[in-house]
């Protein structure tokens with residue numbers, strides 16, 4: 001499974017990562033004003049959240065070896 | 074945890090657009106431009122302007138300059154690609170409209186690159202390649218989002234639309250739920266435009282979020298489907314990272330060191346085809362696997378690297394950063410670097426069968442479909458998986474062109490159609506059905522069923538190199554999964570959305586196998602082991618599907634070839 005590292009100290013709570021995820025991996029913690037990595041198992045390493053973060057507070061670490069692939073033959 | 078918000082919400086507008094990707098945004102803007110008095114609401118299960126594929130692609134846009142040879146392009150498409158299953162009138166309209174699409178999106182603030190002399194920067198795969206590819210930036214949908222907001226379009230994010238509401242025969246809106254808090258949404262609208270993408274079966278990583286929700290909703294609402302048998306697109310993937318290996322199709326070598334691409338693709342072609350997948354399959358069955366892509370010979374990869382993934386042709390910082398980051402991470406993780414890279418055909422799907430006419434109207438009055446959801450169903454592309462329909466750069470361009478027709482058509486319909494009546498019992502029944510998996514005890518989780526569906530679709534013998542026996546067996550397995558859908562369980566609204574996606578995947582897979590069985594010939598992307606020839610005498614026909622009281626009704630319709638300029 002992929003890992004997503006979030007630097008809470010650096011995060012400014014701008015919401016760009018939340019908006020950019022097309023498979024809804026993030027949720028929003030209204031209290032903290034910061035994103036929550038809620039469904040990391042759905043992450044497909046598009047890297048859009050990482051690219052969107054203005055302060056480089058988020059890092060996506062893909063697990064290519066762990067990808068499930070059914071038989072092709 | 075049941076995080077459901079029990080407060081239902083009812084929203085009204087003239088036109089509802091389902092899906093805020095490039096097709097949905099283009100439809101919304103062009104509906105507003107056609108009639109500013111029409112109210113337009115766009116809803117997306119992710120974030121409008123950020124979901125979808127257009128901001129994760131190559132950003133190349135197929136087009137013809139006004140002086141280019143339209144007839145030559147048509148002939149190329151029909152003879153070499155779509156194999157006479159195109160609606161040639163629609164294809165002609167589309168191709169002749171591409172230049173105008175580029176001009177128009179620039180007025181919306183979208184970046185398309187120009188030469189110093191003002192002409193569009195473009196690339197071609199080889200000299201004489203019959204179409205051009207202009208280049209845009211990956212923020213194209215964000216530019217469109219801003220333009221749509223300026224025009225007064227309204228947006229709802231993170232709501233998954235599940236079903237179309239009906240008033241008698243006509244569409245009357247839609248229903249769905251928030252994937253964040255589970256709130257139930259009713260959209261009461263005079264017209265609905267489905268722009269929520271095609272079926273991609275959730276296997277190919279990073280490819281798309283389209284799971285055929287719109288296709289299934291249209292099917293349940295009684296809309297006809299066409300060309301469903303061509304929904305088995307693949308891309309070659311590296312065996313170690315499952316990242317796409319662009320251009321592998323031209324440089325495949327078996328384990329004995331023999332080139333197996335040459336026999337089926339003597340010349341470089343514009344896009345992948347199913348014939349080299351069959352060559353791979355035969356090599357594997359003969360014990361000549363694994364198969365490798367010879368990377369130093371891979372001209373398409375080198376070309377794409379220069380033209381699309383770097384600033385080699387146009388300076389595109391957003392696009393370049395995306396490709397550098399995604400491909401870069403995969404390359405760094407590669408366990409077997411070297412010139413010969415093991416590859417295999419990674420199943421995608423791209424089934425897009427919602428049937429639409431030249432105004433993008435489905436067969437349900439008031440229900441329209443634009444973009445990937447209806448690319449094959451519109452028949453502009455013929456006997457190939459569409460988008461891109463073996464026409465690189467045809468995905469976004471096709472989506473925008475279709476939406477520029479469908480948006481105004483739906484606005485026009487809404488301006489004259491009366492207020493639809495929404496039946497409370499119908500809403501309640503749909504609501505009960507969509508929420509049924511939530512909290513179901515001892516059921517099957519959606520991911521388990523997704524895998525079962527993928528296990529049927531991924532083997533090349535089931536979906537690319539087809540035979541009666543394998544198709545029947547696959548259909549049986551899909552119907553067995555269909556029989557278990559009533560056991561789906563979800564613990565929260567996020568997983569509830571996943572349940573609806575599985576239902577949609579099973580619906581698409583059933584359509585694919587039923588239509589593939591019906592077409593007893595090989596044509597375009599469809600290759601049948603048991604009917605290896607193209608049969609123009611019998612099969613200049615479209616396979617059409619429709620729900621008939623719970624049964625999938627299938628029939629054929631003659632392609633009106635007499636009316637068309639090009640005949641086999």
Ligand SMILES: Cc1cc2nc3c(=O)[nH]c(=O)nc-3n(C[C@H](O)[C@H](O)[C@H](O)COP(=O)(O)OP(=O)(O)OC[C@H]3O[C@@H](n4cnc5c(N)ncnc54)[C@H](O)[C@@H]3O)c2cc1C
Pocket residue numbers: 022091092093094095096097116117118119120123124125126127128129130131132133134135232233234235268269270271279280281282283284286287443444445446460461465466467468469470471472
């Ligand atoms: C890797 C890749 C590279 C590509 N490169 C190019 C290229 O260079 N040139 C080109 O022309 N084309 C390219 N394409 C194809 C092109 O991007 C698509 O054809 C086009 O973007 C499709 O747009 P769409 O709006 O019809 O569908 P999508 O982009 O799939 O958008 C569908 C939207 O609907 C939403 N949605 C889905 N289900 C629901 C639901 N139930 N309720 C509410 N909302 C929902 C989704 O969240 C999404 O935002 C590429 C595609 C891929 C995957």
Ligand code: SF4
Pocket residue numbers: 004020021022023024025026042043044045046047048049050060
């Ligand atoms: S990498 Fe893509 S899929 Fe993964 S969390 Fe980030 S935006 Fe979502």
Ligand code: SF4
Pocket residue numbers: 006010011012013014015016017018034035052053054055056057058
């Ligand atoms: S994009 Fe970066 S700064 Fe903004 S909310 Fe996400 S992690 Fe925080």
